[in-house]
Amino acid sequence: MPTYRPPKIASSEITPRQVYVRRREFLGAAALGAMALYGAGKASAAALSAVQSKYKVDDKTTPLKDVTTYNNFYEFGLDKGDPAALSGDFKPLPWTVKVDGMVNKPGTFDIEALMKEFPIEERTYRMRCVEAWSMVIPWDGFPLASLLDKVEPLGSAKYVAFETVVRPEEMPGQKGLFQSLDWPYVEGLRLDEARHPLTLLAVGLYGETLPNQNGAPIRLVVPWKYGFKGIKSIVRITLTDQQPKNTWQVTNPQEYGFYANVNPAVDHPRWSQATERRIGESGFFGASRHPTLPFNGYADEVASLYAGMELKANF
Numbered sequence: 001m002p003t004y005r006p007p008k009i010a011s012s013e014i015t016p017r018q019v020y021v022r023r024r025e026f027l028g029a030a031a032l033g034a035m036a037l038y039g040a041g042k043a044s045a046a047a048l049s050a051v052q053s054k055y056k057v058d059d060k061t062t063p064l065k066d067v068t069t070y071n072n073f074y075e076f077g078l079d080k081g082d083p084a085a086l087s088g089d090f091k092p093l094p095w096t097v098k099v100d101g102m103v104n105k106p107g108t109f110d111i112e113a114l115m116k117e118f119p120i121e122e123r124t125y126r127m128r129c130v131e132a133w134s135m136v137i138p139w140d141g142f143p144l145a146s147l148l149d150k151v152e153p154l155g156s157a158k159y160v161a162f163e164t165v166v167r168p169e170e171m172p173g174q175k176g177l178f179q180s181l182d183w184p185y186v187e188g189l190r191l192d193e194a195r196h197p198l199t200l201l202a203v204g205l206y207g208e209t210l211p212n213q214n215g216a217p218i219r220l221v222v223p224w225k226y227g228f229k230g231i232k233s234i235v236r237i238t239l240t241d242q243q244p245k246n247t248w249q250v251t252n253p254q255e256y257g258f259y260a261n262v263n264p265a266v267d268h269p270r271w272s273q274a275t276e277r278r279i280g281e282s283g284f285f286g287a288s289r290h291p292t293l294p295f296n297g298y299a300d301e302v303a304s305l306y307a308g309m310e311l312k313a314n315f
């Protein structure tokens with residue numbers, strides 16, 4: 001029952017008065033309670049023993065404080081500060097991920113067991129949001145390919161579909177007075193993209209388990225694509241021969257596509273994608289801007305996946 005659909009634009013770009021007023025009503029006293037809990041949630045972050053990986057960009061990493069307080073996670077609200085402030089009630093453990101569909105060995109896997117089974121690597125990736133800001137984040141995780149190998153995709157599988165948990169009792173954005181997106185949040189990759197060695201299932205950042213606001217306990221990281229492909233708090237992964245739906249394309253197909261490869265040559269209909277604001281860096285004229293690179297700087301590794309494809313049409 002979507003009672004209210006926001007305009008086809010992120011709240012960071014505009015906050016219509018209607019949304020703003022309803023947000024304030026809905027936050028009310030509950031927000032204060034959640035903020036207190038946030039302190040407790042942070043204290044529960046556990047150290048990870050990760051091995052350094054060769055995947056490491058030289059850019060200065062974004063301060064932890066920015067990585068954990070400037071977030072997009074609409075299940076917890078529309079503003080950048082909402083996920084940190086309102087995710088204190090969320091319980092990331094215990095957790096299982098169901099992997100099913102076109103595979104030989106479907107299964108439901110305990111996340112803590114997977115973290116013991118697969119070596120955890122630390123990889124510093126450039127991350128680029130479709131809203132023209134970016135961060136540089138040291139993620140801890142294992143390649144999605146490791147999990148896919150375990151379930152043995154059938155030869156006929158062509159895509160991988162992902163689904164976020166639905167828990168309105170713990171995720172205030174899922175039961176707000178307004179409906180921002182259709183839940184669950186869903187995403188998808190082509191199977192060759194999913195198997196690419198850069199594609200990571202992150203379970204931590206900066207050497208500690210993932211904070212709730214960053215997608216605890218397990219989220220996708222695909223560094224050559226816009227940030228929205230990085231679906232958080234994953235409960236299901238399904239191998240399929242049909243191109244999966246993805247939440248932002250469903251919400252606004254004119255502006256967001258399936259591929260979402262970072263491309264400075266293809267502007268968003270309402271803003272340029274040529275440069276990006278690097279969060280946590282400030283310059284004399286405000287946050288410093290960096291040129292946006294094709295495939296977010298990962299062209300050498302991934303451009304061949306799209307050989308012969310018209311990238312303007314397949315945005």
Ligand SMILES: Nc1nc2c(c(=O)[nH]1)N[C@H]1C(S)=C(S)[C@@H](COP(=O)(O)O)O[C@H]1N2
Nearest residue numbers: 071072073074129164185227228230231232
């Ligand atoms: N389930 C879910 N996953 C999500 C989102 C969301 O709203 N819900 N936002 C996406 C967007 S737009 C971005 S930019 C990244 C932000 O990840 P970060 O907060 O860890 O930087 O998460 C992505 N994954």
Ligand SMILES: [Mo]
Nearest residue numbers: 129130227228
């Ligand atoms: Mo984003």
